Amino acid sequence: MKLHEQSQNLGLRIVTIQVVAFLLLAVLGVRLYYLQIVRGEHFQERAENQRIRLIPIPAPRGAIFDRNGNILVDSRPTFNVVISKEPLKTIDTDERIPQYSRGLSLEPQVVTERLNAINKQTDFETLILKDNASMQDIAWVEAHSLEYPELRVELQPQRFYPHGKYMAHILGYVGEISPKQLESERWAGLRPGDIIGKGGLEEYYDEFLRGRPGYRKVIVDSRGRIQSEIEVVPPQAGQDMVSTIDLDVQMAAERQIENSASKRGTILAMDSRNGEMLAMASQPSFDPNIFVQGSKTREGRKQIAEYWQDEERPLYNRAIQGRYPPGSTWKIPMSVGGFQSGVMTESSNAFACGGGIQIGSKFTKCMGNHGTPTLIPAISRSCNGYYYRLGLKMEIEGIIDMIETFEYDQRTGIDLPNEKIGQTPKSWRPIVEKREGRWPDIRTVYASIGQDTVVVTPISLLRTISAVGMFGRMYVPHFLKEFRPIVGTEHFDERPGFGFQRPEPKIIEMTPGQQKMIAQGMADAVTGGTARVVNIPGFDVAAKTGTAQDGDPKAGRKDHAWIVTYAPAFNPEIAVIGLIENVGFGGTHAGPAVKGVYEAYLAKKNPQPAEPTEVAKR
Amino acid sequence: MVAILEKHSLRDFDWLTTVLAVAIACFGVWQIYNAVPTASIWSKQIIGLSIAIFAFLVVAFTDYRRIIEAAPIFYGFGLLLLFLVLTPLGVEVNGQKAWLWLPVVGQFQPSEFAKIPTVLMLAKYFGDRKPVPLRFKELLIGGAILAGPVGLIMLEPDAGQAITYFPLLIAILFLSAVKVRYIVATLLAAAILIPTSYYIGVQSGVIKQYQRQRIEAIINPEAVDPRGFGYHTIQSMITVGKGGLAGIQGDTETSQSVLKFLPEPQTDFIFAVTAEHTGFIGCVSLLLAYALLLSRLIAGAREANDRAGMLVIMSIAAGLAFQIFMNIGMTLGILPVIGVPLPLMSAGLSAMLATFIAIGFVVSIKMRRFVN
16 A cells, blocks of 8 residues: 555555445345346246237137028128237226227226226236227227227127027027126136127027137237237137028018017927927017127117117017916817826717806806817817816816926926926916915816916927827927037137937827827817918818917906917928917917918928019029 | 657556456447347447547546646536536436537536546545544535535436435545544434435425335335336346346347337346346356456555545445446346446446546556556
8 A cells, every 4th residue: 555544544444445345246146146046937937928918819600590501690700999908007097998988989987897807807918898890990099009009900700690680589699708607617718708699599509609719829018019929829610500490481470470460479380290490480579789789889788778678578588488378279288188187088078168167156158158069179169168177177186287298397498598487287286275275166267278377488388289289299399400510620629510419209198089189179270160260271280279368357458369280280290389469369360470471381392383484584 | 648658558558447348338238239129229339439438548548637636627617517407408308307418519418427527526625635534624525526516416306316426425535534433423324314314205295206116116016006116126127037047048039128028228227138138147247347347446546646546546436336236236126216327338428438437547547556
């Protein structure tokens, strides 16, 4: 040390500064060791997580065809405005809500819901902010790409229902999975924002119709903008479904209800030989496209709310969810029950009409005075008095046996969700006995003609009528004809095709003679009884009409008009039933409707030779 | 002059210090390239480095004693520049008026350069005094010399730069025989006053919300506003940690800075880029290079011919050490995010030039250690 300042310990002080400097550097070295060596892998993983994103590629859903290859449901391309998750972490989302709302014409509340939903999902990067984006929306997103780099436009196949409100109840619609569904076992593995079937075949066969989404694995920057693509897994489309519906028959049924007096009702047609549903019309109806496109627009939400509030209940499928008193159509299963319980036989089946019946102080009338008819005229002329006495003879136990035979106490098993079960003396009996002490005879009388304690779904009645024509073979009604196979790929397994797993029909026991008598009664109703309106030359329809009181007669509502039919009467191939709500007599109102359906069916079956001019055109 | 050059200059020229400084700066250019490979910042840095080396040589071959004699002029000039920053000639960037634009010279940061005249002024004042225990009056004068530039910088406001001025004075006071009991008393006072004043500052609103968040982000970066200042700290730590032992090899396209996760990668967070690309090995090598450089400077101080020369070197060394620690400590998440560049590494002509001029003084002083 040149300065000779040992008195001040200058050398020591310089060393102190040096040591302090080295100590500081050593602290940095230790910290480096901790961050890079001890925790290195953790930070590598975090760096990877924040730069790698999976962007789902939606899979097209399988189409649905009618039995002749006509398209009933399809997908068409639309555009979605999607929002990325990562950049949202660094921006004030509250500020964005009014901006998105204005730019994309969305309700602020919808935007808020979307932003909340994206925070809940972990795997995937994006969520749909607005689907079915208009050209204006797309232009707005593109024009503001610097301001809002978290927004992007993506192509998405959207469900389209070309026939609108027709078949809406059969087909159902699609929509985003609900939070509740996400938790259920059936939808395990799905994510918020995924599209699933809601109602109808879309819901029932969702796992087959639904495709498997692919994804793009991309590298994003800190603002979520895609820098490069690492991997692409293309989606696998859903399976196409061929349904048993015959579009022509279906549309005929739809038009018949539309042309009816009340425009409310249901018409069903089924192939008697196997349970394939040819048509199922229920009106009033709804447009599933509204649900697909409109749930995020003000108009759409309003329309959907209107559907829910409409007193005519357009959203419910009258064919499987409506429960109606069957009225006189109930006499067909009652006739089978009469034979099965042994109160009548092929040779002994006459009961007095008596113009009605006296139970205690109350006289319940028949529509006419039919003397003491046997079964065949009792059916063809719809004699109430006959069935009052048959029912009393069967006793309520006999009627309940019949109800169990025809399975009115359970679902038919049709491949649609939310099927209802009817209410019958079987379900009412414990309640009535508790309330009134016993099951009164008058209720047995009413139950014999399908009133009071009897309400059934049209689909369960269709099944009965078809089975009676088919010598007791009771099939499960269904819409699935075939799911077409999808070939496997590198990423997804093959999806084999399959048809409806048809269970063996339940056999309703009756002798050929018994069956023939009932069939004859129904055939006579067409040729000379209550159902003459469905008489079609050259095609022997068997039918039974019904006129059912809707609630308390004092309420002043008109009766429901019923007709249940199958054809040909002695070699059945098709069963058709019709119900028109609150219009009056069954033969007058439901009859022509069902006849119209038969005509459409026959036009298809026996095509008329084309007009010469049309031949020339071809 | 030529004779001097031939006689001792080349013989006594501190080649090792020079090569070390230039090597670190070149390493820095490589890291700037890694940080922003697409921009031309790295090539600008090379130009800056060339200018800095030229200035370094001019200073190194000038007699430092003459410069120290003229210290008050330089000091006054430095204060003038810092004052001009506050006038309309100053350029505002991100709410801070830290830059000055002058015709011909262009845009630069006077707070970087003003350190040199401040050091010279302090060295001149404390170098002339007798080797007796420091008196209170001298302490006040030292504080006043520092207060000039620090006060003007705080008006910009640039608290980060202002903080880097304190070690310059502290080192000089420490070496000017300030009594050990004063040091102990100061440390105790700091231990009590800093948390207290922080608390009062927060309560009274003198310490702004963003400053508080930066400080609290150190304690728990995940909890304090992970989108804001915590975000910088987290991203810096991820970037450093990701480097692992040997750094990311080749996979530069997905680096933290290229994907813009790391803020300010070429300036304040250049060390994080270094850590990501060269790993623990590269970082420790850099720290060792800094340690070696500081050792060379301090060794030069021991050999200095006069007291003023010794103080200049030690003040510069302390300033460099402090700034290295502040910057890397911030990068590693142990110190708050304060905008202090990493000496010789961070992109920026002003800092590079100022650092090389400072080292030029050191070399000049060492070169004249045998001259009387």
